[in-house]
Amino acid sequence: MPVIDFNDPDALQLIGHACKTWGAFQVVNHGIPTSLLDQTECTSRDLFSLPIEQKLKASRSPDAISGYGLIRSNSFFSKIMWSEGFTVLGSPVDHFRQLWPQDYTKHCEVIEEYEKKMKRLAEKLMWLMLGSLGITKEDIDWADPNGYIPDASSASQMNHYPACPDPDRAMGMATHTDSSFLTIVYQNNVIGLQVLKERTGWVTVPVIPGGLVVNIGDLLHILSNGLYPSVLHRAVVNRSKARFSVAYFYGPPTTVQVSPFPKLIGPGHPSLYRPITWSEFLGIKAKCFNEALSLIKVTKTPPIECVDANDDSNNVEVA
Ligand SMILES: C=C1C[C@]23C[C@@]1(O)CC[C@H]2[C@@]12CCC[C@@](C)(C(=O)O1)[C@H]2[C@@H]3C(=O)O
Numbered sequence: 297m298p299v300i301d302f303n304d305p306d307a308l309q310l311i312g313h314a315c316k317t318w319g320a321f322q323v324v325n326h327g328i329p330t331s332l333l334d335q336t337e338c339t340s341r342d343l344f345s346l347p348i349e350q351k352l353k354a355s356r357s358p359d360a361i362s363g364y365g366l367i368r369s370n371s372f373f374s375k376i377m378w379s380e381g382f383t384v385l386g387s388p389v390d391h392f393r394q395l396w397p398q399d400y401t402k403h404c405e406v407i408e409e410y411e412k413k414m415k416r417l418a419e420k421l422m423w424l425m426l427g428s429l430g431i432t433k434e435d436i437d438w439a440d441p442n443g444y445i446p447d448a449s450s451a452s453q454m455n456h457y458p459a460c461p462d463p464d465r466a467m468g469m470a471t472h473t474d475s476s477f478l479t480i481v482y483q484n485n486v487i488g489l490q491v492l493k494e495r496t497g498w499v500t501v502p503v504i505p506g507g508l509v510v511n512i513g514d515l516l517h518i519l520s521n522g523l524y525p526s527v528l529h530r531a532v533v534n535r536s537k538a539r540f541s542v543a544y545f546y547g548p549p550t551t552v553q554v555s556p557f558p559k560l561i562g563p564g565h566p567s568l569y570r571p572i573t574w575s576e577f578l579g580i581k582a583k584c585f586n587e588a589l590s591l592i593k594v595t596k597t598p599p600i601e602c603v604d605a606n607d608d609s610n611n612v613e614v615a
């Protein structure tokens with residue numbers, strides 16, 4: 297998977313190429329301090345090491361997004377999902393007060409700082425990705441002239457995959473695409489994230505010091521009219537080491553209708569998707585999961601290569 301230095305003068309072209317061919321890349325020299333990533337990992341470790349009764353006090357309620365629980369999408373798969381998660385949407389304070397009645401403030405400060413810095417990085421990445429498609433700040437009416445997106449939506453997902461006695465019979469996180477515009481993933485120094493590369497198979501994403509993984513999500517897939525396909529990915533578990541990851545999902549304001557960008561449509565390039573908001577798309581995904589993109593497709597195109605996204609077998613890995 298491409299590793300892109302944010303300070304590389306060719307970053308725009310490199311990002312464009314990575315988006316087209318992999319749907320993902322790693323970024324280094326991104327400006328997020330290592331100390332902040334370490335602190336975020338510490339908060340995540342503290343959270344998941346709490347007694348289960350304590351964690352359940354901050355359980356995600358059935359119709360809510362934030363809180364402690366299993367990943368919803370796991371219910372679409374038959375394998376045992378060897379993981380637990382905690383989703384943050386907006387301020388973590390209410391849930392963190394339930395988890396750590398005495399010292400929730402320090403954990404809130406870490407997560408708030410992490411979200412602030414991630415939002416800035418996500419915005420920069422988004423403009424590079426759009427720039428590589430020939431889309432400028434003036435083209436996007438939900439951004440201000442400086443490229444700032446006042447009401448951008450985001451959520452963070454902390455994941456914990458304990459060491460697993462029988463890794464072949466389990467999966468950490470089932471195969472999925474993210475519904476966001478883009479997702480920035482921090483992984484601790486244990487491998488486990490895999491991406492599906494067309495005509496190659498599953499590729500394990502190496503852990504590189506200071507590296508953050510960037511995934512193309514479904515909303516950028518739609519906006520780019522399929523030129524930048526959202527990447528199928530999953531997390532596998534291992535026998536000896538616990539793994540932690542934190543994913544930051546970034547997208548446009550919830551009320552914005554995302555549709556294939558007019559500049560990318562023309563003779564021979566019909567618009568492939570109908571306009572949709574992130575919230576509506578999440579609703580479709582909650583019911584139909586990996587079929588969501590094809591359900592909002594308006595023009596049928598023959599599949600290039602058939603990949604069974606619901607095949608959660610472990611034995612197709614390519615290093
Ligand atoms: C903004 C979001 C993306 C997400 C759904 C959510 O509301 C918060 C959790 C996210 C997550 C994390 C694990 C994989 C995933 C598919 C899931 O089930 O919950 C993603 C969702 C998504 O990208 O659609």
Ligand SMILES: O=C(O)CCC(=O)C(=O)O
Binds near residue numbers: 455530531
């Ligand atoms: O654990 C990982 O590396 C992947 C996490 C992920 O894909 C997600 O939270 O959406």
Ligand SMILES: [Fe+2]
Binds near residue numbers: 543
């Ligand atoms: Fe993901």
